[in-house]
Amino acid sequence: MEFEAVIGLEIHVELNCATKLFCDCPNNPGDDPNTNICPTCLWLPGAIPRFSAEALEKASLLCLGLGAELQPQSAFDQKVYYYPDLPKGYQLSQAHRPLARGGGIDITDEDGRPKRLRIHHIHMEEDVAKLVHEMEGRLPISLVDFNRAGSPLVEIVTEPDFRTPHHAMEFLKALRTQVRYVGSSECSMENGTMRVDANISVRPKGTSQMNTKVEVKNMNSVRHVGDAIAHEIGRQSQAVQTGEAVVLHTRLWDPDKKVTLPMRGKFEGPCVPDPMVPVIELTPEWIEKMRTRLPEMPAARAGRFVKQHGLTGEEAAFLSEDPEVAVYFEALVGRGIAPRTAMHWLATQLIPAVKERKLELAAQPVTPERFAALLKMLAGDEINANAAREVLTHLFESGESPEEIVKTRGFKQVSDTGALEAMIDQVLAAQASAVADFRAGQGKALGFLIGQVMQASGGKANPKIIRELLAKKLNAAS
Amino acid sequence: MDSIFFYRNPDGAASGDGPLEGLNIAIQPNISKAGWPVDAGSRALARFTALEDATIIDRLSRSGAFICGSTKMSEFGFGLAGSLAGEAVKEKIAGAELMMDMTGECRLAAAAAGVCGFKPSYGLVSHFGLIGLIPSMEACGVLSPSIQNIRGILKAVAGPDEKDFSLPDEGIPDFTTKALDPLKTAIGVLAEAQSALTAQEQGRFRLSVSELQKAGFAVREVSFPEWPLFLTVHKIVGSVEASSAAGRYDSVRYGERAPGAKNWNEMYLASRGAAFGTLLKSFLFQGAFFQFQRYAAYEDACRIRARLVEDMKKRFGEVDFLVLPVSDGASDPNPATLDETCRQFAGTAFANVTGQPALVLPPASAGHAPLQLAGPRLCDAALLSLGEQLLMLRKGGK
Numbered sequence: 100m101e102f103e104a105v106i107g108l109e110i111h112v113e114l115n116c117a118t119k120l121f122c123d124c125p126n127n128p129g130d131d132p133n134t135n136i137c138p139t140c141l142w143l144p145g146a147i148p149r150f151s152a153e154a155l156e157k158a159s160l161l162c163l164g165l166g167a168e169l170q171p172q173s174a175f176d177q178k179v180y181y182y183p184d185l186p187k188g189y190q191l192s193q194a195h196r197p198l199a200r201g202g203g204i205d206i207t208d209e210d211g212r213p214k215r216l217r218i219h220h221i222h223m224e225e226d227v228a229k230l231v232h233e234m235e236g237r238l239p240i241s242l243v244d245f246n247r248a249g250s251p252l253v254e255i256v257t258e259p260d261f262r263t264p265h266h267a268m269e270f271l272k273a274l275r276t277q278v279r280y281v282g283s284s285e286c287s288m289e290n291g292t293m294r295v296d297a298n299i300s301v302r303p304k305g306t307s308q309m310n311t312k313v314e315v316k317n318m319n320s321v322r323h324v325g326d327a328i329a330h331e332i333g334r335q336s337q338a339v340q341t342g343e344a345v346v347l348h349t350r351l352w353d354p355d356k357k358v359t360l361p362m363r364g365k366f367e368g369p370c371v372p373d374p375m376v377p378v379i380e381l382t383p384e385w386i387e388k389m390r391t392r393l394p395e396m397p398a399a400r401a402g403r404f405v406k407q408h409g410l411t412g413e414e415a416a417f418l419s420e421d422p423e424v425a426v427y428f429e430a431l432v433g434r435g436i437a438p439r440t441a442m443h444w445l446a447t448q449l450i451p452a453v454k455e456r457k458l459e460l461a462a463q464p465v466t467p468e469r470f471a472a473l474l475k476m477l478a479g480d481e482i483n484a485n486a487a488r489e490v491l492t493h494l495f496e497s498g499e500s501p502e503e504i505v506k507t508r509g510f511k512q513v514s515d516t517g518a519l520e521a522m523i524d525q526v527l528a529a530q531a532s533a534v535a536d537f538r539a540g541q542g543k544a545l546g547f548l549i550g551q552v553m554q555a556s557g558g559k560a561n562p563k564i565i566r567e568l569l570a571k572k573l574n575a576a577s
Numbered sequence: 578m579d580s581i582f583f584y585r586n587p588d589g590a591a592s593g594d595g596p597l598e599g600l601n602i603a604i605q606p607n608i609s610k611a612g613w614p615v616d617a618g619s620r621a622l623a624r625f626t627a628l629e630d631a632t633i634i635d636r637l638s639r640s641g642a643f644i645c646g647s648t649k650m651s652e653f654g655f656g657l658a659g660s661l662a663g664e665a666v667k668e669k670i671a672g673a674e675l676m677m678d679m680t681g682e683c684r685l686a687a688a689a690a691g692v693c694g695f696k697p698s699y700g701l702v703s704h705f706g707l708i709g710l711i712p713s714m715e716a717c718g719v720l721s722p723s724i725q726n727i728r729g730i731l732k733a734v735a736g737p738d739e740k741d742f743s744l745p746d747e748g749i750p751d752f753t754t755k756a757l758d759p760l761k762t763a764i765g766v767l768a769e770a771q772s773a774l775t776a777q778e779q780g781r782f783r784l785s786v787s788e789l790q791k792a793g794f795a796v797r798e799v800s801f802p803e804w805p806l807f808l809t810v811h812k813i814v815g816s817v818e819a820s821s822a823a824g825r826y827d828s829v830r831y832g833e834r835a836p837g838a839k840n841w842n843e844m845y846l847a848s849r850g851a852a853f854g855t856l857l858k859s860f861l862f863q864g865a866f867f868q869f870q871r872y873a874a875y876e877d878a879c880r881i882r883a884r885l886v887e888d889m890k891k892r893f894g895e896v897d898f899l900v901l902p903v904s905d906g907a908s909d910p911n912p913a914t915l916d917e918t919c920r921q922f923a924g925t926a927f928a929n930v931t932g933q934p935a936l937v938l939p940p941a942s943a944g945h946a947p948l949q950l951a952g953p954r955l956c957d958a959a960l961l962s963l964g965e966q967l968l969m970l971r972k973g974g975k
Contacts, residue, residue, distance in 0.1 A: 144615070144625060145629075145705070145706040147704055147742070149739075149742050150742060181824065181845055183829075186830070187824060188821065188825050189821055368868075369872045371875070374818060377743060
């Protein structure tokens with residue numbers, strides 16, 4: 100029997116707010132343990148949660164960016180469970196009345212066809228404390244770090260529209276791009292600002308039944324999500340074929356053994372409305388105000404790049420994936436650099452150079468202004484491509500302008516035909532066999548001869564002029 | 578005297594500056610005053626010390642009042658078993674006492690002590706620093722022989738608090754005394770509220786109501802057929818909230834920890850089992866039952882609550898105030914079970930369910946019953962004016 104999987108994702112995204120969700124403590128979970136705490140996030144008796152306006156704005160932008168509809172009313176509930184990471188006995192989460200409903204992401208499936216993956220709803224909740232398990236001699240101990248307790252999270256719950264690991268991976272990549280775009284979170288699975296649980300069930304292909312699902316956790320990269328889903332589909336398909344019942348439970352992905360292992364029975368406690376956090380009412384005016392703060396989203400931006408700058412779809416998608424790259428690209432074009440040149444030099448030179456130096460594009464010495472000045476000299480034949488690459492290296496280390504670097508370090512292109520003709524004559528005299536090859540019809544000998552002249556010029560010759568002069572001389576002499 | 582108090586202010590009475598200068602106020606140990614032990618009457622909070630002043634304490638201190646100590650209280654302020662609230666006021670050690678009213682505790686304690694007891698509207702007084710049990714129903718009330726004191730305290734503490742966003746943004750009522758014209762003021766007697774009274778109690782209640790008529794108010798009967806549902810809703814919604822709110826008492830950072838547990842789960846169970854008293858445990862069990870086993874009933878109760886709130890509003894289209902009987906605890910001074918406790922509050926729970934203000938006045942004279950007056954939400958100032966006017970008449974004023 101052939102099986103197909105029915106997959107839904109629950110994605111927790113930690114908002115990059117300055118403070119926690121219900122108090123003014125800094126939202127820096129990575130600081131020294133228990134330094135960002137107060138009576139509210141320790142939930143001491145008498146403390147009252149005070150809902151953060153910044154968290155509401157960042158969560159709302161995230162929802163709008165994903166095309167979800169902000170609800171006029173949403174509210175927090177108490178999700179009851181008892182565990183040392185949650186000393187007040189319940190987590191504040193929007194279980195019944197979420198912040199937003201609907202929305203979705205368009206991906207390209209394995210066969211290159213567009214597929215829409217829908218979002219069911221998006222709600223806010225607080226993070227819980229972090230447990231650190233250690234050994235004190237031979238005694239196992241558990242320490243509780245409250246820095247993370249009360250950090251603002253949103254949870255994106257999808258519809259069970261996913262059928263394959265590829266769908267899940269593409270969705271997560273696009274989600275990450277879009278959330279980074281609106282600036283609400285770094286959305287990194289590696290550092291835990293995005294955490295993904297996958298709900299997976301299998302059914303005979305072609306049927307529409309919904310079978311018992313299994314929740315898989317503990318994947319810390321997009322790749323792991325794909326691997327874990329693939330493994331779980333295989334495991335469940337086999338279980339069904341051997342007549343084993345699939346029961347509702349949670350499994351943990353073991354990235355070393357590449358298997359999912361059972362964890363615990365799923366607790367489904369009913370949530371009661373929290374009486375202390377006020378109901379959140381969003382007016383149409385406020386929602387509109389948020390919408391105006393929304394940047395151009397990647398898909399729209401890529402479409403515009405194709406139309407406005409004549410790029411290919413692939414080039415436009417590359418430039419739009421990271422908002423910093425897109426902004427940088429447009430800054431270059433705005434300074435009169437041809438879009439293709441800007442695209443090419445960004446993709447092949449500047450971005451790799453920035454990565455190599457472990458810098459951020461938005462905060463490094465080669466500003467769009469300096470890079471544009473360099474590319475202008477290239478376009479104006481003042482320097483050649485070789486020189487431009489070298490000047491770029493200098494731009495990272497020196498505060499001088501590209502013009503100064505070219506001038507003081509002698510990168511200026513040699514376009515003086517007299518000087519070049521002298522070099523060419525020397526090369527032609529020394530490379531008689533190559534000249535003979537060219538005359539015998541071997542076109543590639545021309546390239547070799549250009550290279551030789553270039554070398555003789557110390558890399559500064561204008562290759563276009565060399566080619567013209569060489570061609571003239573070789574043809575004249577024959 | 579120390580038989581009344583749980584903790585006495587170690588500082589001598591400081592002469593404060595402000596409108597409440599010279600007023601000694603007793604509190605209960607579920608109201609935070611920085612550095613004071615606040616165990617909320619429970620072993621679950623043993624050795625817990627308040628880190629900050631509750632907003633109401635801060636505001637009272639700024640108004641010149643002196644917080645003289647905290648009195649012995651029932652566990653988490655639920656019911657009156659073990660409570661000595663009202664005694665400090667009765668013995669004139671304090672001019673007023675602050676007490677949480679979650680089922681009617683403040684009003685009943687006042688009735689038993691023969692003083693006035695006031696439960697303000699929900700949302701008028703900050704919860705910050707109050708160790709409550711039923712957040713959507715409780716409000717910090719005031720006991721005092723003097724309504725002027727109650728008015729002064731409300732004036733000092735009421736209003737928005739940036740530490741408590743649960744307060745609706747409704748502004749601060751004007752607490753200045755405004756004389757009510759009896760001819761233009763209608764007071765309704767809820768027929769259904771008397772049905773649970775004995776014949777003798779009914780007689781005493783009617784005698785008390787006649788005081789209003791003698792004062793010239795138009796007293797008329799008002800019907801509220803769903804009256805018994807107030808207590809039912811309170812039992813379900815209140816206990817579910819309490820069960821969730823009390824989840825934090827785990828013996829880890831304060832409170833008494835039962836020895837011998839092999840893991841954290843056993844530790845929670847054993848410590849919670851040992852810490853809570855029988856009455857509170859019954860109430861929390863009831864809440865857990867509705868939350869986990871009868872969730873639909875809980876949802877029904879929430880819907881019924883919304884309907885009761887609307888129905889109550891409609892009554893105030895017919896009359897300006899309501900008058901209701903209140904138990905003075907004489908018939909059952911020491912209820913032992915949850916059922917008996919709830920029965921005591923049959924006449925008061927409505928105001929906790931709706932969030933409206935209610936005021937208890939001591940009996941006018943022997944043979945009378947204490948009188949409970951209630952008004953629509955946020956009419957606190959007018960309700961206090963009504964009470965003040967009646968007390969004036971008793972003194973022979975006009």
